Structures are given as structure tokens and as C-alpha cells.
Amino acid sequence: MEVRARAPGKIILAGEHAVVHGSAAVAAAIDLYTTSSLRLLPAGEDGGADAVELDLRDSGLTFSWPCSGLCGALGEVSGKAGAPTPCSPEELSAIAKLLEDQEIPEAKIWLSAGLSAFLFLYTSILGCRPGKAVVTSDLPIGSGLGSSAAFCVSMSGALLTAAGAVGIGGGSGAEWELFGKDDLELVNQWAFQGEKIIHGKPSGIDNSVSTFGSMIKFKKGELTNLKSRNPVKMLITDTRVGRNTKALVAGVSERASRYPDAMASVFHAVNSISEELSSVVESAAEDEIAITSKEDKLAELMEMNQGLLQCMGVSHSSIETVLRTTLKYSLVSKLTGAGGGGCVLTLIPMRILFIFPDCIFSFIV
Numbered sequence: 001m002e003v004r005a006r007a008p009g010k011i012i013l014a015g016e017h018a019v020v021h022g023s024a025a026v027a028a029a030i031d032l033y034t035t036s037s038l039r040l041l042p043a044g045e046d047g048g049a050d051a052v053e054l055d056l057r058d059s060g061l062t063f064s065w066p067c068s069g070l071c072g073a074l075g076e077v078s079g080k081a082g083a084p085t086p087c088s089p090e091e092l093s094a095i096a097k098l099l100e101d102q103e104i105p106e107a108k109i110w111l112s113a114g115l116s117a118f119l120f121l122y123t124s125i126l127g128c129r130p131g132k133a134v135v136t137s138d139l140p141i142g143s144g145l146g147s148s149a150a151f152c153v154s155m156s157g158a159l160l161t162a163a164g165a166v167g168i169g170g171g172s173g174a175e176w177e178l179f180g181k182d183d184l185e186l187v188n189q190w191a192f193q194g195e196k197i198i199h200g201k202p203s204g205i206d207n208s209v210s211t212f213g214s215m216i217k218f219k220k221g222e223l224t225n226l227k228s229r230n231p232v233k234m235l236i237t238d239t240r241v242g243r244n245t246k247a248l249v250a251g252v253s254e255r256a257s258r259y260p261d262a263m264a265s266v267f268h269a270v271n272s273i274s275e276e277l278s279s280v281v282e283s284a285a286e287d288e289i290a291i292t293s294k295e296d297k298l299a300e301l302m303e304m305n306q307g308l309l310q311c312m313g314v315s316h317s318s319i320e321t322v323l324r325t326t327l328k329y330s331l332v333s334k335l336t337g338a339g340g341g342g343c344v345l346t347l348i349p350m351r352i353l354f355i356f357p358d359c360i361f362s363f364i365v
């Protein structure tokens with residue numbers, strides 16, 4: 001039987017990086033998904049290839065590990081589908097050795113973090129059973145739209161379903177079944193362990209919004225659902241400048257240890273911006289004047305947050321170019337996700353849509 005699970009990417013409206021240091025942040029799921037499908041193979045099937053295979057369809061790369069090699073490197077992992085145990089340093093170095101035998105093209109070496117997360121999640125949940133996973137994604141990888149979290153959430157969902165640990169069973173006939181709350185909690189916990197392998201020190205916001213969807217406020221591991229009362233339109237521009245969340249998060253932590261007082265004030269200011277933005281999002285605006293005033297506040301808060309992200313050292317000349325370009329049209333932008341390149345959000349006020357009703361923008365939050 002084949003199991004398929006999908007999980008969305010996200011945008012962060014306020015609070016990235018500061019959220020790693022305990023501030024609040026606001027994120028929303030977007031309509032772009034990563035899908036993981038999984039087929040468990042009875043031992044000896046498929047021409048006798050007792051292996052765990054990962055097919056990364058978008059990159060055209062397939063990886064394969066003989067089950068005996070996995071057991072040899074990681075021990076007789078029996079697979080457990082309850083609450084996760086974090087990946088130990090010993091496991092991580094055994095996984096790194098398993099990757100050495102794979103031919104990862106130099107230009108795609110960044111995939112090794114995702115492969116490590118895959119091997120950890122697969123062997124921890126299913127043990128060394130043979131199986132084949134296929135991953136496809138609508139998301140640009142490493143661009144701030146939460147590709148790593150969507151990868152970990154969809155893979156954890158597929159693995160836990162194959163292990164019989166989650167899933168509603170029976171099927172309602174809908175194209176995609178929704179997991180119940182407890183199942184989502186379990187998927188989220190496993191995905192967080194995968195994110196730790198990819199990110200080093202994730203706050204948990206990306207895997208949480210990818211697992212639970214919608215718009216959330218996230219602070220110190222606590223999630224609050226936000227009810228957005230009016231549609232807010234955002235343009236997402238991908239600078240196509242590659243970057244790596246792990247390195248950017250580490251850079252901010254280093255700056256925070258060099259200037260603890262200054263950075264504590266920055267994180268405190270971001271916390272206030274996220275709290276303020278959450279209440280603006282939840283406030284109801286009934287007429288055009290109220291909508292404009294709400295959008296002006298959102299734009300101002302985004303602009304303030306962008307200034308503080310510059311202060312943290314995570315902007316980039318490509319991001320600044322987008323900011324300057326949109327400012328020519330009186331539009332406010334901020335980076336989203338880890339920065340250093342990647343994607344930029346631009347708030348598109350309703351008044352522009354009234355003037356140019358046929359304009360098509362990329363995403364609706």
C-alpha cells in the first residue's frame with residue numbers, strides 16, 4: 001500500500017530569528033506543498049533489493065541504502081512510533097557516514113541535511129524495513145518559505161501513517177484526509193526532531209505552522225491560532241539568492257552573545273511588534289477607511305520589523321533591492337524566513353486592487 005502525506009510551506013509576517021530567542025512571531029501557511037509518498041516493501045521484494053530508497057523527484061536524484069548497512073551503522077533499530085527521542089550525536093555521526101557512500105553532486109551538497117533528517121526519521125519510526133519514499137515539492141528549497149519544515153512534516157506524516165501510529169483510517173472519500181489533533185501533535189513532534197537536524201536550533205514555528213496550518217502566533221513553543229478578519233494580500237518575491245537557515249540562525253546567536261544587552265532590546269522590540277501585529281490581524285475592519293487604516297498599521301509594523309532584521313545582520317543586498325523597488329510604488333516589504341537572500345513579502349493594499357482589479361498576485365494569506 002502506498003501512503004501519501006502533504007504539508008504546506010509558510011510565510012513569517014513578523015518575528016523570525018527573534019522567535020529563536022523567546023520572542024513572539026506570526027506565521028501563516030501558504031498554498032504550496034511538499035508531498036511525501038511511501039511504499040513499504042516486503043523484505044526480498046523488488047528484485048530482492050532489501051533497501052531503503054529515497055527519490056527526490058524535483059532534483060532527479062535517487063538514493064538507496066541497503067537495510068543491512070543501515071542496521072550495521074545504526075544498530076538493530078526496532079522503530080518506534082510513539083513520542084520521539086532526539087537524534088544523539090552518535091546517531092548523527094553514524095548517519096553522516098551513511099551519506100558518505102552516496103554520490104551527492106557537489107552543486108547539491110545542501111541536500112545532505114535533508115537526507116540526514118530523512119534517515120533519522122525513517123529508521124527511528126520504521127526501523128530498517130525496506131521501503132521506497134518519493135518526495136515532490138511546489139516550494140523553492142532554501143528560500144525562506146519553510147521547505148525544510150514541509151519536508152519533515154510530510155515525511156513524518158507518511159512514516160507515522162505507514163507505521164500505523166496515526167491516521168483516521170476508513171477514508172471519507174476526500175482527496176486528502178485530515179489528521180486529528182493528537183495525530184497532528186505527534187507528527188509535529190517528529191518533524192521538529194527532523195528540523196533540528198537541518199536547522200541546528202529551530203524555534204519550532206515552521207514545523208508547527210506547517211503541521212497545523214492557518215495563521216498562528218508562536219512564542220516559546222506555545223501556539224495560538226489567529227483569526228484573520230479581513231483578507232490580506234501579499235506578493236512573494238524570490239530573490240533566488242541561495243542561503244542556509246542553520247548558518248543565519250547561528251550568525252544571529254553569535255551577534256547576541258557579542259552584544260547581549262543590545263540584542264536583548266532588539267528581540268524585545270520584535271516581540272512587541274509581533275504582539276501588536278497579532279491584534280491588528282484579529283481586529284475587524286468593516287469599511288474601506290477601516291481596512292486602509294488596518295493595512296497601514298500592518299505595513300508600518302512590517303517596516304519596523306525589517307529594520308530590526310537588518311540590525312540582526314540577516315538582510316542582503318538582493319533583499320534591499322526588492323525593498324527599494326517596491327518603495328518606489330509606496331509598497332512596504334520585509335524579508336520572510338531566515339533572510340540572507342531567499343523570499344521577500346510585499347503587502348498589497350486593497351486600494352491597489354480596487355485600482356487594478358485584474359492584477360494577479362502570487363499568494364493570498
Ligand SMILES: Nc1ncnc2c1ncn2[C@@H]1O[C@H](COP(=O)(O)OP(=O)(O)OP(=O)(O)O)[C@@H](O)[C@H]1O
Nearest residue numbers: 110111113114142143144145146147148245337338
Ligand atoms: N524537498 C526537499 N527534498 C530534500 N531536502 C529538502 C527538501 N526541502 C528542504 N530540504 C532540506 O532543507 C534544506 C533547506 O532548509 P532551510 O531551512 O535552509 O530553508 P527553508 O526551510 O526553505 O527556509 P526557512 O527555514 O527560512 O523557511 C535543504 O538544503 C535540504 O537539505
Ligand SMILES: C[C@@](O)(CCO)CC(=O)[O-]
Nearest residue numbers: 016017202203204337338
Ligand atoms: C529564522 C527562523 O526564525 C525562521 C525560519 O523560517 C528560524 C526558526 O524560528 O526556527
Ligand SMILES: [Mg+2]
Nearest residue numbers: 146148149245
Ligand atoms: Mg527551514
